[in-house]
Amino acid sequence: MHVVSAQGSEKLHGWNAPDRKRWRGLFVTGTDTGVGKTVITAAIAAALRSEGRNVGVWKPVQSGALLGKGITDAERLLRGTDISDRPEQVAPFTFAAPLAPALAAKQAGVTMTTAGLLAAGEPLAERYDALLIEGAGGAAVPLTSDTLVADFIAELGVPALIVARCGLGTVNHTLLTAALLRQRGIPVAGVVMNEVDPATSRDDPSTAANAELIERYGGLRVLGRFPWICGEATMEKLVRAVKRHIDISPIRQMLENARSQ
Numbered sequence: 543m544h545v546v547s548a549q550g551s552e553k554l555h556g557w558n559a560p561d562r563k564r565w566r567g568l569f570v571t572g573t574d575t576g577v578g579k580t581v582i583t584a585a586i587a588a589a590l591r592s593e594g595r596n597v598g599v600w601k602p603v604q605s606g607a608l609l610g611k612g613i614t615d616a617e618r619l620l621r622g623t624d625i626s627d628r629p630e631q632v633a634p635f636t637f638a639a640p641l642a643p644a645l646a647a648k649q650a651g652v653t654m655t656t657a658g659l660l661a662a663g664e665p666l667a668e669r670y671d672a673l674l675i676e677g678a679g680g681a682a683v684p685l686t687s688d689t690l691v692a693d694f695i696a697e698l699g700v701p702a703l704i705v706a707r708c709g710l711g712t713v714n715h716t717l718l719t720a721a722l723l724r725q726r727g728i729p730v731a732g733v734v735m736n737e738v739d740p741a742t743s744r745d746d747p748s749t750a751a752n753a754e755l756i757e758r759y760g761g762l763r764v765l766g767r768f769p770w771i772c773g774e775a776t777m778e779k780l781v782r783a784v785k786r787h788i789d790i791s792p793i794r795q796m797l798e799n800a801r802s803q
């Protein structure tokens with residue numbers, strides 16, 4: 543991905559100052575922590591790569607475990623995509639505490655700033671045509687001492703994808719997430735409904751209508767319902783699931799538009 547200076551006025555994206563850099567990619571946020579952002583980020587990145595696109599993955603900050611045991615998001619993203627970057631390149635900031643990044647960093651004695659996060663992502667931005675960037679928790683999660691995840695997405699100037707649960711409660715969480723993103727001027731590429739809790743969503747009478755409600759009341763596009771993957775989420779299984787269940791054409795289109803700007 544080439545990081546180029548933004549040209550002209552881009553009020554919607556919030557990066558109209560001439561010296562601001564422009565990032566290419568898609569930010570994968572969610573309605574909550576544990577909704578399946580890592581699974582969906584890996585799946586979409588793997589599907590785009592299987593079409594020959596030079597797409598990388600970036601997890602600007604992760605918390606909850608340290609690198610080494612293969613359980614962090616960066617390590618899972620690499621396994622799910624067969625990308626050969628090192629985990630510490632994909633996740634330059636990793637904290638053990640299972641807390642919001644702002645708190646986890648503070649507890650570890652690390653001063654984390656937006657500028658520092660962006661600088662740490664630049665080598666990946668140079669190496670790939672586009673990045674799939676996974677957030678931490680939802681869009682209103684404190685990222686640094688004075689910013690939320692949504693502020694960071696706005697700073698990057700990339701569109702966002704919302705990963706949402708299928709079952710009861712998801713309409714409220716998804717519409718609130720979209721409202722926050724829009725308030726920051728962030729274009730929303732769509733919503734992926736994830737079967738993160740298959741047993742519950744099967745017996746949940748709301749599941750059948752939730753996507754339609756999200757589209758109607760949120761003016762959002764639901765790109766599909768990602769199935770529960772049994773066993774290890776291998777790249778092959780993830781790509782197959784995207785091809786069968788998710789319409790990634792709006793994502794392709796956004797990446798193409800970013801290339802031609």
Ligand SMILES: Nc1ncnc2c1ncn2[C@@H]1O[C@H](COP(=O)(O)OP(=O)(O)OP(=O)(O)O)[C@@H](O)[C@H]1O
Nearest residue numbers: 575576577578579580581678679737738769770771
């Ligand atoms: N479609 C799916 N099929 C099988 N397992 C899934 C699926 N979606 C999510 N999971 C599992 O649910 C758990 C939570 O998912 P995941 O780690 O992707 O959430 P997340 O939104 O990335 O969370 P975080 O905020 O910590 O980054 C993981 O154990 C993951 O493997």
Ligand SMILES: C[C@H](N)[C@H](N)CCCCCC(=O)O
Nearest residue numbers: 575605606640641642678679
């Ligand atoms: C530790 C966890 N896996 C996430 N990466 C961090 C989630 C922070 C959520 C904060 C909150 O919404 O209350």
Ligand SMILES: [Mg+2]
Nearest residue numbers: 579580615676
């Ligand atoms: Mg994750």
